[in-house]
Amino acid sequence: MQNIPSVDLRDFLSDDPKRKQKFVNEIGKAFEDIGFVALKGHFLDDQLVEELYSEIRDFFALPLATKDSYEIPGIGGQRGYVSFGKEHAKGRKEGDLKEFWHFGQYVDADSKYASEYPENVTVKELPRFNVVGKEAYEMLEKTGIYVLRALALHLGxxxxxxxxxxxxxxxxxxxIHYPPITQEPENAIRAAAHGDINLITLLMGAQGRGLQVQNHNGEWIDAIAQPDELVINVGDMLSRHTNNKLKSTIHQVVNPPRELWGTSRYSIPFFMHPVSDMPLDCLENCTDAAHPKKYEDITAGDFLYERLVDLGLIKK
Incomplete structure (x- = not known):
């Protein structure tokens, strides 16, 4: 049994208004109740998924000195490589037991946002790495836009x-690469309890145990998807914009049982962010006498900056 609801994007994409509304109702209820769903029918095909995993395994297997050459100073880890233990959860000092890579947005040179976004970093040792990364980025972004369209309808x-x-x-x-654990971690886990910053997160690689979601009773439950599913959750920006109508749920990635310490874990989240000038003001139709406005007005760009400081990726 899955502990999080499963929905199928093909319902929303169908020409049948009843199937489309069924998807809107199901994902809306799930995001109000627990903030997580498992999604079938997305735009990533099996071959692309397989190739992406192959490329990232090859990248993280490169010598440390090679990987370190792709860690770009001064951009808060927004592109390229971020080394092991550098990021920590908000409010924690212990670094998470992971290393990761960032692909960012691809915009035309004449875009108003071109000057905001650092260039993507090209890995010279792996000729397919950036090609496959860009294709996966675009398919996940396409999937996310349809999910947001369903949520817009749910919100009226x-x-x-x-x-x-x-x-x-x-x-x-x-x-993300969570390397094998070689000694007893001191108060550190693969990813400490946190909420995501963004609108929604689309996660590849939640097929095994490790990802846990905190329900309304404060209990940790396993979030395990089927091989053909993405796990999608609400981020803090969307929760804030909807005055907490849609829930940004605390989640974590726990260390495996000791007998599996020698194994790596890979997962690939796509953090869907809006443009920096999007106002995250609480939507009027999500506030009333019973649900007063909970948050001050702020733009997505300012909110992101605050959170990157909290995570230790930007020094004030």
Missing amino acids: LDEFYFDAFAKEGNSILRP
């Missing part, structure tokens, strides 16, 4: 409300 907004904010948004594709 125009179906395409989020499109202008999500297209050219500051989204990040993050292949």
